[in-house]
Structure formats: structure tokens, C-alpha cells
Amino acid sequence: MSQQLLSSSTSDGNSIDIAAQDDEVTEAAPINTESNTIAYAPKGRLPGDLAMWFFILAELTAFALLFSIYAVVRAKNPEMFAEGQAGLDIRAGLANTLALLSSSFFVACAVASVEAGRKGRACIELIAAISMGAFYVVVKLTEYSHSISLGYDITTNAFYQFYYLLTAFHFLHVVLGMLILIYITLRVHKGAYSDGNIQGMESGACYWHMVDLLWLVLFPLVYVLH
Amino acid sequence: MKFQSQSVAMPYFIAAIGLFVGQILFGLIMGLQYVMGDFLFPEIPFNVARMVHTNLLIVWVLFGFMGASYYLIPEESQTELFSPKLAIAMFWIFLVAGALTIVGYLAVPYATLAELTGNKLLPTMGREFLEQPTITKIGIVIVALAFIFNVGMTVLKGRKTAISMVLMIGLVGLAVLFLFSFYNPHNIVLDKMFWWWVVHLWVEGVWELILGAILAFVLIKITGVDREVIEKWLYMIVAMALITGILGMGHHYFWIGTPEYWQLIGSVFSALEPIPFFMMTLFAFNMINQRRREHPNKAAALWAMGCGVMAFLGAGVWGFLHTLSPVNYYTHGSQVTAAHGHMAFYGAYAMVVMCMISYSMPLMRGRIANSRQAQVVEMWGFWLMTVSMVFITLFLTGAGILQVWLQRFSDAPQSFMAVQDQIAIFYWLRELAGVFFLIGLGVYIWSFFVEGEEVTVDNTAAPAAA
Amino acid sequence: MSETFTKTMARNIFFGGSLFFILVLLGLTFHTTKALPERDNRQNLTDQVAQGKLLWEENNCLGCHTLMGEGAYFAPELANVYDRFGKNTAAIKAFIKSRPANGIPGRRSMPQFNFSDEELDALAEFLKYVSEINDADWPPNIQG
Numbered sequence: 001m002s003q004q005l006l007s008s009s010t011s012d013g014n015s016i017d018i019a020a021q022d023d024e025v026t027e028a029a030p031i032n033t034e035s036n037t038i039a040y041a042p043k044g045r046l047p048g049d050l051a052m053w054f055f056i057l058a059e060l061t062a063f064a065l066l067f068s069i070y071a072v073v074r075a076k077n078p079e080m081f082a083e084g085q086a087g088l089d090i091r092a093g094l095a096n097t098l099a100l101l102s103s104s105f106f107v108a109c110a111v112a113s114v115e116a117g118r119k120g121r122a123c124i125e126l127i128a129a130i131s132m133g134a135f136y137v138v139v140k141l142t143e144y145s146h147s148i149s150l151g152y153d154i155t156t157n158a159f160y161q162f163y164y165l166l167t168a169f170h171f172l173h174v175v176l177g178m179l180i181l182i183y184i185t186l187r188v189h190k191g192a193y194s195d196g197n198i199q200g201m202e203s204g205a206c207y208w209h210m211v212d213l214l215w216l217v218l219f220p221l222v223y224v225l226h
Numbered sequence: 227m228k229f230q231s232q233s234v235a236m237p238y239f240i241a242a243i244g245l246f247v248g249q250i251l252f253g254l255i256m257g258l259q260y261v262m263g264d265f266l267f268p269e270i271p272f273n274v275a276r277m278v279h280t281n282l283l284i285v286w287v288l289f290g291f292m293g294a295s296y297y298l299i300p301e302e303s304q305t306e307l308f309s310p311k312l313a314i315a316m317f318w319i320f321l322v323a324g325a326l327t328i329v330g331y332l333a334v335p336y337a338t339l340a341e342l343t344g345n346k347l348l349p350t351m352g353r354e355f356l357e358q359p360t361i362t363k364i365g366i367v368i369v370a371l372a373f374i375f376n377v378g379m380t381v382l383k384g385r386k387t388a389i390s391m392v393l394m395i396g397l398v399g400l401a402v403l404f405l406f407s408f409y410n411p412h413n414i415v416l417d418k419m420f421w422w423w424v425v426h427l428w429v430e431g432v433w434e435l436i437l438g439a440i441l442a443f444v445l446i447k448i449t450g451v452d453r454e455v456i457e458k459w460l461y462m463i464v465a466m467a468l469i470t471g472i473l474g475m476g477h478h479y480f481w482i483g484t485p486e487y488w489q490l491i492g493s494v495f496s497a498l499e500p501i502p503f504f505m506m507t508l509f510a511f512n513m514i515n516q517r518r519r520e521h522p523n524k525a526a527a528l529w530a531m532g533c534g535v536m537a538f539l540g541a542g543v544w545g546f547l548h549t550l551s552p553v554n555y556y557t558h559g560s561q562v563t564a565a566h567g568h569m570a571f572y573g574a575y576a577m578v579v580m581c582m583i584s585y586s587m588p589l590m591r592g593r594i595a596n597s598r599q600a601q602v603v604e605m606w607g608f609w610l611m612t613v614s615m616v617f618i619t620l621f622l623t624g625a626g627i628l629q630v631w632l633q634r635f636s637d638a639p640q641s642f643m644a645v646q647d648q649i650a651i652f653y654w655l656r657e658l659a660g661v662f663f664l665i666g667l668g669v670y671i672w673s674f675f676v677e678g679e680e681v682t683v684d685n686t687a688a689p690a691a692a
Numbered sequence: 693m694s695e696t697f698t699k700t701m702a703r704n705i706f707f708g709g710s711l712f713f714i715l716v717l718l719g720l721t722f723h724t725t726k727a728l729p730e731r732d733n734r735q736n737l738t739d740q741v742a743q744g745k746l747l748w749e750e751n752n753c754l755g756c757h758t759l760m761g762e763g764a765y766f767a768p769e770l771a772n773v774y775d776r777f778g779k780n781t782a783a784i785k786a787f788i789k790s791r792p793a794n795g796i797p798g799r800r801s802m803p804q805f806n807f808s809d810e811e812l813d814a815l816a817e818f819l820k821y822v823s824e825i826n827d828a829d830w831p832p833n834i835q836g
Contacts, residue, residue, distance in 0.1 A: 050697035054462055055705045058469060058501065065494045154487055155727065161487050169716075176712055199696050260766070263800030268793065271803050272766045273755020337805075340750040352749025354763055388699065410749075412742040414822055415732035418762065419724070454699060461702035468710040472717050481830035482760045485727045489828070491720070556832060559761030559769065639835045642768035643800070 048203035056210045059173070063214050066169070067221060070162050077158055082226060084159030087152070092143050093223040096136045097215065100174075103132030104212040107181070107205045114193050114201060126185040129208070133178040140171055163222060170214055177211045180204045227589045229300040231307035236590050237317050238293030239583045243671060245286035245324070246576070250664050252279040257657040261650050270332065277331050277357045283571065284355060285324045290579030291400075291436055292320075292373055295393060297586045298443050299377045303384025308376050316372050323365045327358055349410055353421055356407045363407055370401040388457035389439050389446075392464055396435030403427050415483035426475045429575075430541075434467040434502060437537070437578045441530060444585045445510065448527050450519035459509050467502035474499045477549045481558055489551035496549040500542030503574075507534035522681040523588065523595035525604040529581035532612055536573025544569055544619065556634050561649075562626030569619040572611075580608075580670075587674070597678025604673035610666025617659035625652035731826040744818025747811055756802070758836075760827050766800065769836025774816075774823035776834050781816035788812060 046053065074081045106129035113122035147153075147160075154164040184204045187193065193201050227233065256275045258265045266275075300307045307313060330339045336352070343359035345351045350360045358366070374397055381390050406423040442460040446453055476492025510530045521527070544566040548557040557563065584604065588596045596604065633645045640648075728734075748754075753770070754763030760771040777783040788807065795801040807815065 046696075049701035051458070051462055051701040051705055055465070055469075055709060058466060058498065062494055062498060065497060066490070069490060069494070154723075155485065155730075161490070165487055165490060172712070172716060176708075199698070200701070203701060256766075259800070262798065264795045264798055267795040267801065268803055271756075272800070273752045273764065276755050276764050276766070277752065336752040336755075337750045345750060346746070349746055349749060352752050352754070354754055357752060357755070388703065412737055412745055413728075413732055413734055414745060414759070415728055415825060416725070417745075418760070419721075458697060458699040458702045461699060461706045465702065465706035465709050468706070469713055472710070472713040473720075475717070479724075481827045482762070483728070483732045483825040483827045484724055485731065486828050488724075555830060558830065559758040559763070559765065561765055564765055633835050634832045639833045641835050646800075 048206040049199050052203035052206055056206060059210065060214075063170075063217075066166055067217060070166065070221065073158055073162065080157055081159050084157070084163065085223065085226065087147070087150070088163070088223050089143060089146070090223050092139050093219050096139050097219050099132045099136045099139070100212045100215050103129045103136075104209050106132065107208050110188070111198065111201060111205050114188060114198055117194070119188060119191060119194070122188050123185055126181060126188065130178055130181050130185065133174055133181065136174055137171070137178075140167065140174075166218060166222060170211070170218055173211050173214065177208045180207055227586075227592075228304075229306050231310040231313075232297045232300050232586075233590050234307065234310050234313040234317070235293040235297035235586060237314070238289050238296065239587060241317070241321055242286045242289040242293060242579060243583070245282045245289065247667060247671070248328075249279055249282035249286060250660070250667055252276075252282065254657065254660050254664060257653065257660050260646075260653040261657065274331055274336070277336075278328055280355055281328065281331070281357060283576075285320075287571075287575045287579060289320070290575075290582065291397070291440075292316075294436075294440050294579065294582040294586075295373075295377050295397065297582070297590075298393065298440065299380050299390055300384075302387045302390040302443070303380050305380060305384035308379035308383070312372060312376050316369050316376075319365070320369045323362055323369075327362045330359065331357075348408065350408055353407075353410070353417070355425060356421070360408075363404075367401070367404065370397075370404065374398060374401055387453075388460060389442050392435050392442075392460060393439035396432045396439060399432030399435065400428060403432065418482045419479065419484060422475055422478045426478055427472070429570075430471040430474055430499060431468060433575065434471065435464050437533075437574055438464045438467070438502075438506065440578050440582050441506065441510065441533065444526060444530055444581055445513045447585060448519075448521040448523060448530070449513045449517035450521070451513050451516055456513060459505070459513075463502050463505045463509060466498075466505060470495050470498040470501060477551075477554065480551050480554055493550045497546060499549075500538065500546055503534075503538040503542040507531075507538045510534035521595070523585060523601070525596070525601045525608070526581060526585035528605055528608055529577060529584045532608060533573065533577035533581050536569065536577055536612060536615070538573075539616075540566065540569030540571070540573035540619070544623075556630050557626065560626045560629050560634075561622050561652075562630065565619045565622035565626055568622065569615055572615045577612075593680060595681045596673070597676065597681060599678035600673050600676035603669060603676050607666050607668075607670025607673055610669055611663055612666075614659045614663035614666055618656050618663065621652045621656040621659060625649045625656070628652070733821055733824045733826070736821050736824060738817070738821075740814050740817045741821045743811075744814035744816070744821075747807075747815050748818055751805055759822060760825075761830065767802065769831055770819060771822050771825070771827065772831060772834065772836055774820045776836065781813075781820060784816045784819060785812040788815065 106125045110122040110125035110129065113119075113125060144164075147163075152160050154161050181204065184201050188201070252275050255266060255270065256272060256279055259267075259272045259275065296307060296313055330343075334342070336357075339359060340346075340351050343351075343361050345360055348360050350363055351357055356363070374394075377397070378394060381394060403424055406420050409417075409420050411417055438460050442456050445451065446456050472495075473491055474496035476488040476490075477496040479488035479492055511534065514527055514531060548554050548562050548566065588594065595601070628649045629645050632640050632648060633642060748759075753759075756764050756767040758765065758769045758771075761769065773784060774781070777787070788802070788805065789812065791802045791804045793804040795803075
């Protein structure tokens, strides 16, 4: 049984209801009459859209490969990596960890608020989450400018190559996640999720949790572990 | 066939198959030159045969893509093609320009061709796959623009579907990225770097969009599965293709003078490039298993499944084998690369074009599917070509592994030519497999002329469907 | 397990994900072009080298050879031929000049291109310039 949300594609600017008019389908067996129902059960349901989970899995795989290669190269050059780590400011990393954790928490609260029909509260929580993301961005950029002013760049050595690539790639995910959160905030503000269908919001929230999760691996890996 | 104008695809497909034959013949010449170095020397030196082989491949696949688009777009848009006349005019321009270029390659030395076509005014020749004279390249741009205008206008005036959107993005990307072929700086590193913007971003980027769209179209038609289901899979597949393939370009930036961080980026993202191809295989098999109708064109279904499997093996598995930079350090520019190239191109692009031909050609000839007899012959062609290609790939892989071992990995590395002599047996076997491929191609072409009892309309579909 | 898989979300991920990675690629490309001067030996990119590159292209050399591993696999790698020939441009020129016009019976042979001395100089300088590009120590050994 297919479970599409044909009727829920409101964000779909140039959406065309294709299935309804497709000549081919009508020739075949009867169209699934349930395909216009919103299909989710309250329990045991995957939050968000399966498509988003494919994307998250692909991203996690990319990061997992990066982390594994980092581990291998580090094992081969322990001194270089220890020295490089000593040059990083662990307080900045810790501050960013707290920022992303609390941001993730606010996003989770916002999803609950929307489910409870409390639109205004959800907006405030989302703005808090975005602010925490912005805090991360500022701290990270300060760290970069400090490192660069000390003459460390991506070509300095293997440690800095990994440091810049891993954190910058993650940084870009934070920026993308913030854009998604801003979009969700606008949608919440417009009352787009008030019909009880919050799949879209959950998908965005899942992405943001992934960004948070990645940092929770990245931070100990790059800043802490000796 | 639902719209009269779809039939402009027919000459494109015929030309594609004709050029395909030429490609294989020159492939056999090259294969023989690998073991009989003086074969046809100096009349057709290896580099000329290779240019003809690779350029014919590109041109026939482009013919196939254009034909597929001309067939697919009107049906998806539910309207006649914007201008069938323009499509036919472009067909002849492209065919004549392509033929003249090939004749140019064969008739005069390449340097003379460069001089005759004024290469010094805007030097673009002499780079792998982009050997065409500058004037031919300009012709390609004009044909591509006219083609995109034609199908684009058709999409604009008709129904807009996910399939036509993905196809259009792929075609526009193809045309735009080709413009990088006009950028040829004196600096060889920059030259190589942006040369890949044509080659890599074509075959591991926008072409995958075209491939996905064609496959999705054929699957909707032959399986009757809900369009909504097929299209969301199409979006996921092409999303994965670009998410992995764009930065996957890093695997070409390992050893050409670009910074070394590309080894990390290229290894990681190109290691993920099998994902879209794996999804494509799952997609084809799943849709055919969940079919809601018994379409009489079994051959088209076979091509669709075969395309998924062979693209995954050739592009996915054989690509992955040598894409990690520590491995690629040894295999780069060896016969391993050739092995991957052969199976990937056949599996992904040659097979998707033949899949589309298999589905649409009978319809353009006024029947829902070819006779059973003709389909059996076509399937023989399929298996002969596909199995031969598997063997070509295996023999080249054997040659490649041995080459890497003797020339690059052993304690006493031997010279290139000394190694070539020692791996000659693999080249002989490859040539034999190539002969079988040519036979398979002959059988495939024969299938178009096999008569037989006419297959009638779908009689197994659920009666309630009407 | 009940789940939702919508075309809208799949499409958003296609557009969003692709755009994201295109922007990353543009950023990396920008950085690479900034970093290239330290690696690509451009200080030795003379007019003569540029002429050599044009000759390299107009005679379709990589229809048989590879250069930094790219090209055809029919004839030896040439990005390190300058090193392989003992850092001697005269040896490169002598080799190109000595190719028999009608080939070598039963064996692969490079065609005779009838280059002028000036052209030979340009080609040799081009190959020398390429050999001095920092290509991350590829190929693994002198045999290419």
C-alpha cells in the first residue's frame, strides 16, 4: 500500500497533481484509493519523511568515512596530531557543544509545542534554537580567524588539513540546518502545521539533530581525545 | 505512440545504432593494435582509432539521449513537440557535422585537421574526448541549444512532470557544462582541472539525471506502477547522484597538481557514488516486481533491469575498486581504468539508450511490442553483448592488476613496454570477447528485421482497470 | 512500522542537497585556484612551453600516451619522461626524431611527426615543465 501525502504538498510551489490525471495509471489496476489519506499511526511511527532519512544516512556515511580516515591518519602521526590538538581552544569547542545541544533541545521542544497547538511558543523556541546555531557560527569563525592569524591553514600539515576539512564541512551543515530552521519557523508562524501533519517540521528537526550528533562525535575526536 | 511528433525520435535511434556499429569496429581495430602493434600503421594509428572509438560513443549516446527526449517529452507533456521540423533539421546537421568530423580524423593527419579548422584561433583540440575541431564544438553547442529550446518549449506548453523536470535539468546541465570545453589555458593543471567539469560532471553528474529520467519513464510505461511512487524514487536517486557525484569529482584531482586535500574529499565522496546506482538497480527490480500490468514488451523490461545491474557493477563496483586515493596511486591511468570505463559506459549509458529504443521503437513502428520471435532475438543480442562486456571488463582488469604489479608495485619495476608484452594474453582474450560483442550487436540489429506473429494489446491487465 | 515518503520531500532534498554541494564545490574550486601557484610550476610557464602544449594537443599525443595518468594507455606515461630520460631534453628530442615513418614490424611505434627543431625544443620544454609540477609524487616510480 502506498502512503503518499498527495494532499499535503502545500509547500510545493509548482506541484502538479500528476497521479490523478496520468493516463497510464488508469489503464492499469485501480488507483490506490487510499493514497489521499494521511497515513501515520501515533505510535511506532518514523518521525519525519523517509526521504530525509535517506539523506541523513548518506550524510552520516560520508562523515563516518571521514572520521575513520581521520582515525587512521592520526594513528600514524600521533605526535603531529597531539601537537595540533594542543593548539586548539577546547573552551571554544565546549561552548559550541553546549550551544548545539541546547539548540537541539529547543528544536525538540518546538516540535512538541506545535503538536500541542502552541504556535507562538514554538516560534520562540525555534528562534532560540537558531540563535544558538548563530552563536556556534560566531565562535567557529572566531576560532578559524585565530588559527589563520597564527599561520595555520589547510596546507600546514595533515592535522590541520583534517581540522579544517572536517569542521568546515560540518560548519556548512550547521548553516544549511539553520536555513532549514528559519524556513520551518516561517512555516510555523504561518500556521502551516496546524492541520496535525507535522512531517515536514519533523524532517527538518531530524536534520538538525543529525548536525548536533555529528558535532558530538567531532568535538571529542578533534579537540579532546589524546 | 500517443503523439505524431514523437516519431522524430526514429532517425535519431537509427543513427545511434549505426554509429554504435562504427564504434565497435574501431574498438576491435584498437584491440588488435594492442597486440599487433603495426596493424594498419601508419594509415590508422592507434590515436586515430581511439578518437573515432570514443567520439562515436559520445555522439551515438547523445543521439540516443536526443531521440529519447523527443519521444519522452511530448508524451510526458501531453502535447505535440514544439517543432518537429527543427528536430529533423538538427538531426541532419548533427549527423553531417559528426560524419565530417570522423572523416576528418581518418582522412588527414590530426595536425592537418587542426590547421584546416583554424584551431590556433581558439585552441580546444587534442584533449581526451574533446578532440573535435573547435568548429565542430561550436556546432554541437548550436545543435544542443536548438534541441533544448525545442523540448523546453514543449515542456513549457504542456504538463510538467518530475520526469520531464529531471530530464530537462540533465539536458541543460549537459549543454552548460560542455561550455567548459572552450576553456583551454596554457597552464596544464588548470586545463585538466576544468576539463573534468565537462567529463566528470557529465558522466557522473548530469548524465545520471538523464539516465534516471529515461529509466523512470520506461518503468512507468511497462509496469503501470503509480507515477507518484516512481517519481519520488527518481528524485531520491538523482539527489544521491549529485550529492555524491559533485564532490566525487575529487577522485580526478588526486595526481594532477591540485592540492592534496582532494585525496580525502575525492575518496570519501566517490566511495559513496555506488549508492545512486545501487538504488537504481533496486528501483528497476522493485518496480518490475510490483508491476500492475503485463506489458508484452519483455525485452524492454530486460534492458531496464540489465541497465540497473550493469551500471551498478560498472560504475559502482568497478569505480569503487580503484577510487580510494591509496589504491588509485597505483592504478591511476592503467588498464584498470580502462576496465571500469568500458563497463560503466556500456552499463549506464549504452544500455539505457537501448532500453529506450527497445520500448519506443515498436510503438513508432505501429505496434505495442515486437513479435515474440523478434524479442527472443533481441534478448540474445542483450545477453551476448552484456556477457561479452563482462568478459572484456574482467580481462582488462586482469591486465590492469598485472600491469600495476609489474610496473608500479614490485621491487624491480619494469618499463611500460616490457610490461605490455607480458600481459598480451589478456589483450588477446579481450579482443576475442570484443568479437563476441560485435556478434551480439549484429544479433541485436537483426532483431529489428525479424517478423513474427503480431503481439496484441495487453490482455492480462485487470479487466476492472477499464 | 508506518512511515511517510513524499515526493515533495524527495524533490526538496534533490534541489537542496544538489545546491549545497554545488556551492561547496565552487568554494573548494576557488580555494584550489588560489593554492595552485605553489604547485603548478607556473613560474616556468614560458611562451615556448605554451607552444609545446599546443603541439602536444594538435598532434593528439594523449591519444596514445598518458600525462599525469590521463589519456590513452597504449604508450608510456610522459609527465615524468624528462626524469626517466635522465633530465635530458636532448634525449627526448632525439627519441621523437628517430621514429621510423613506416613503423616497426609487429610492434607498436610512435609515428614520425617531422617536427622542426623549434617545435622539438618547444615540446621538450613542455614535458620538462610538466615534470616539475607537484602532483603528489605520482607516479609511484620512474617507470610511470
